[in-house]
Amino acid sequence: MAEYAPLTRDQLIETISRGEKPADQWRVGAEHEKFGFDRSTLRRPAYEGTSGIKAMLDGLTRFGWAPVYEGDNVIALERKNAEGFTASISLEPGGQFELSGAPLLTMHDICDETGRHLMEVKQVADQIGLGFLGVGFDPMWKREDVPVMPKGRYNIMRAYMPTKGKLGLDMMLRTSTIQANLDFASEADMVAKFRTSLALQPIATALFANSPFIEGKPSGFLSARANVWTDTDPDRTGMLDFVFADGFGYERYVDYALDVPMYFAKRGDVYEDMSGQSFRAFIDGKVDALPGDRANIKDWADHLTTLFPEVRLKQYLEMRGADGGPWSRICALPALWTGIFYDAPSLAAAWDVCKDWDIADHERLRRDVTRLGLKAEVNGRSVRDVAVDMVAIAKDGLKNRNRLSAGMVDERGYLGELEEIADSGITPADRLLSLYHGDWQGDLSRLYRDFAY
Template sequence: MAEHEPLTRDALLGAMSKGAKPKDQWRIGAEHEKFGFDRATLRRPTYEGPNGIRAMLDGLQRFGWTPVEEGGHVIGLERYNDEGFVASVSLEPGGQFELSGAPLKTIHDICSETGQHLLEVKQVADQLNLGFLGLGFDPLWSRADVPVMPKGRYEIMRAYMPKVGSLGLDMMLRTSTVQANLDFDSEADMVQKFRTSLALQPIATALFAASPFTEGKPNGFLTARANVWTDTDADRTGMLNFVFEDGFGFERYADYALDTPMYFAKRDGRYIDVSGQSFRDFQAGKLPALPGEYPSIKDWNDHLTTLFPEVRLKAYLEMRGADSGPWSRICALPALWAGVLYDAPSLAAAWDMVKDWDVEDHERLRRDVTRLGLKAQVAGRSVRDVAVDVVAIARQGLKNRACFSAGMVDERGYLAELEDIADSGVTPADRLLELYHGAWQGDVKRVYADFAY
């Protein structure tokens, strides 16, 4: 039900500030997407059919997942862990299969959860003759080749995207990402973490770059996924220069969200198309699509999920700058950010490294790493050199965290692949291109055999 009176400003800010919690309660959430493919044809699976996405969702229920439905369709799954936290499996617009993990205490827990999920997915997929692939951008299929999932919000977004950018439909249908979600203990802590992680997001983009192919050919990028975000919808994407301005906090982010056009409002289980309309008008009871109605806090929380900057603020901070990849890099991303952001000396060292970068540095870096990866430059340094330092800072942060597995190993091992990438200056995309021009002899289809989970 919608509220009968306007949401107060305190309520809007509270949607974010309520996430503040003391350090001993901080958690880490990991999310990753992956492309399904039919092993016989390599085509992306449709929703319906004997070996479609719906069959995957049905098959996974044998592992204790419960279905989430919309309009008579199963569009996701949920499962609670022993501590009562929920993980979910959901569908991106083109059927990209996403695990949104439960908020967990350590990277050991995250890597275990991710590994269990990939094992369950593989067991079901094997029976359906499907495979799954972790890359940042679909290497083979055109937009027209990608089946669309039956979710109401995606229908609205698909109609709206071409009005505000040329690559929004690619974002929806042909990209996959891995992200990490982290906590803060106060507004000041949120601000420091937001600024530091936003400045460093293009460094992570370079380290994780793994999308050099489009429709079977090299596309000129190391991360086509990151390039897609530069022309999706300027209103709701990018480096949020205001985050680095004096006085930034929950209030300024709420104003940004209020100024960002809406996509939808959900009423009685249905998505109402309000694309391009103003949440401020909604607050005043003057939304053209719902005249006289006022938004609920759920409407506001829904709206916050339609913002897509490189770092997103909800009741936690979401790191959004990385291409999807293999299990090892799904574990490495939260390890990188926990190491940098969850240890005070590491956070201070990381901020010290980026604090003098200006708005032009941030914007140029974001664009340059899409093509140049670790060879890009920022403030007189190579991205490779910055990446070496960032990974070293994260490593020290994880050492200081001292979170041990049952085998008495701490979390630093999860950074090994990133250390190799940074030290060598060779991104995952560079290695894929070496294979394409070498052993694969120009046949991108080999990626499905060599890099499937």
């Protein structure tokens, strides 16, 4: 094997700092996952078969999506928009169907992209007998009922996860989320946005809480998805106390990432099992799985995708606190964070809301909102009151942005549902539980009938 110089700390930092962009180039990416189900049995679809996930992927190619292969299996689709930016459809371990949207300029663009995707999915799904549901945790099926998708990295993760926490396999197979990806201008801007969004991430979890059922019954959680992350893998999840410490920046995040044990390294089409091994040792060419082989910059980029904190830093910041939900809340999450991040007075106001919370507050709040939602408390205030402030700040930020649709309407309307949730103090999960105990009379099949896309 040819020798080459090992990666340096500066190179690792540079892969992140390269994401810096001036404010006039900032964009937003929206991602969402959803559960497929057989409309006759409500079971999760397998990969193969006439009503399977592969049939969904094949069917979507009629809309200009190009297949991405791993070996002989189609495991993703890609499509460029008119500006040349790429969106992708990918598979989570249990077949959760994910749209990773293109980086777009406005919430109007994001909601158009989301709507187009959901309509395309529905056209194909209707033809093959599938439906799709947006909730945060599989409401009915056990782990063993969920088919596993044929992606090499998932085999490695499925073997390693149970060694680190009790709920890692649930994370892989039974959770579904909405995410938003946002830009930063500089290291100082990244730090301000990281700290603010990490502190406020549990507030978003409460606003979007939409997973009160496990295996057909109320679970005691309003966000069973968020609870899963409290016992998945402490090495790579959580609230990252160091983000709030003096001196935090790119270098400190790189040190954290270096200390997170690896999952894999990809060589050709093969995922080599590196689970539990040190990326630092890999840089030095001292890992047993690939003796003499050294980590390259692509390995580093792959490794960064295996970190799962509540906010994740790559060449942008990923907001990771929300349960899956309906079309309207897919648009609401990027609107919430865009209003806060992309208007300087709003970012400062949001930090004022949470700047006095200490590390114990962060950790307690993260756990409390999984059960209590907007009824939880932090630093002497109810989460509902904080949520009201947070949505109002975001609304001001979107007003100041003044990005107008073709109908000359700004982006504030995408926060309407969140405003209603915060004002009422009633989470989406609370509403589902009221239906379950009321009109549905305990019949959870109504969730699939009434809330499918």
